[in-house]
Amino acid sequence: MEGVMITKIADNIISPLGCTSEENFKAVLSGETELKKHEGTFGLPEPFCASLFNRDDINKQLDYELRSVGNLTFFEKLCVLSAKRAIEECNLSPRETNVIFILSTTKGNVEFLEHNLSDQRCYLAESAIKIAKYFGNNNSPLVVSNACISGVCAQITAIRELLSGKYRYAVVIGGDVLSKFIVSGFQSFKALSPEQCKPYDKDRIGLNLGEAVGTMIFKAGKPSNEGYWRYVACSIHNDANHISGPSRTGEGSFRVLSDILKNIGIDEIGFVNVHGTSTAYNDEMESIALHRANLDNVPINGLKGYYGHTLGAAGIIETILSMKAIENGVILPTKGFGTIGTSYNVNISNQVRKTDKSAFVKILSGFGGSNAGISYQKGGKA
């Protein structure tokens, strides 16, 4: 495609499992999860199983680490802390005009509607501006709000900004915090599992929600170090089928995978990190798409059993963890999976597996019939 090389130069994950990418990777590798039953939380009449931040602990940390936060909300502070850590890791000067901020979120500060239906903090662009301003960046930030696929779409948006040459660096932040609004909605959809979810399993009965934020920083141009991550290919397709039900033929996801496989060989892919929400329809749809794309034998894995569905963060944190996995020569287990429960017998496991491959594919699907995918390859060998 374009000649410019785009690499990932820093990342961070803040979740109930840890406050760095490394902490999160280690926790996942040892099978940890904070998915548990919550009763009475957010004033909800029904209990639910989710991975939530301990508000006291995380607020203490936010107060300690962030100075001059002004009027930032909980959601915005989490985004700022995650971005700050990633920015420090790569010594980026975030105020430079060649840096763009991109925010991936589904609902941002929606919780404030409860007390004021016209609360200005609920405008998503306001959050993005406050976050960029915290770092002294005056470029107009972009907010990607593409439901569950936002995290991958935000990466794709960053890649395009850098390929075009308009910006040299992109700071991509993805996050969502849970509230009565979001949890009650998923409850009304009868989409939630009352216990820890079981992606791709025959006994899966629904998804869990989770809270997290993640940041990836991208750079255009020659990588300055060995062992970099290079963007390979990306794609977004709609199912054109139904606003809340995935396509029975996996059409959009299949088209995403087909586009990506035009740019990278199946034999180079260590695994496909799937959406794997653990709903009956999503996992079935993905298995069909994987089969149609001749990926039945390629290992796949899903991380919702550790974090739940983290909405705007999902695409970011699952991509970062996939990179860490390849760096460590492993395929992370699909926690919660036991016996295959999809039409196609895809190559999924609840055990740590080894891989010596240098690339992976990350896919997501979501409300609105949307599907997205992106592939990265570790530099050096390629």
Next chain:
Amino acid sequence: MENLILQLKNQIIEVLNLEDMTAEDIDAEAPLFGDGLGLDSIDALELIVLLEREYGIKLSNPAEGKQIFKSISSIAYFVSKNRKK
């Protein structure tokens, strides 16, 4: 029963935004999903909310809905047996 059927028809027209439809247009025996009124999965979920809000009936298992939501008549029968308000 006739009154309940009429009430249900009007409530369903309202909550499912069946614009341009009146109670007379809906055959109480006709299937609600698929061919009949052409309702979909979100409509089914909204009917569950309707039963709870208007009649105090909680469907814990959405799969039960399949039988109950066959037609207006079947909903009326179920409501008359199970209503709490």
Next chain:
Amino acid sequence: MITLAHIRITPSETWLNGKVVSNSNINGIYREFIGDYPKFFKMDSLCKLGFIAAELILKGQTPELKENASIILFNRNGSLITDRNYQMTIADDHFFPSPALFVYTLANIVTGEIAIRHKIYGESSFYVLPHQDDEMINDVVNKAYLTSNPSFILTGWVDYDDDDNYVADIKLVTK
């Protein structure tokens, strides 16, 4: 970018390619020009607005071209109009969360509704901006060609404040 067609819908006027074609509100335009898609009445206001704009501007486009088209839309409000309506269904003393409203508490559903109606399998993307910024919109849309090859792109601004304040300013563009 070449603009193939342009539509602008406000509460008082609908302009198609520079000519006023209607003075009706959204439901009125549906009845005047469409009328055969009962699902329209299930949509929230943002989706209805985007749907009607797409319906009028896509007239004459072949199924083959539509299949590989992209939809990239922008606004300021996101889905706030429906977020507020949904919020009212989850009050502590009247807690009956509505799934039919909740599904529309995502701004990108409008891209899905358009894709479903027209069998558009290309990219569907939604961005939220602080205000209508045509330069930025054109910029983002132009860059979509760097990683995709759509037959055309349906793009622009579709924002719903309330029943007296809404605008769809949408065009079809090709490279």
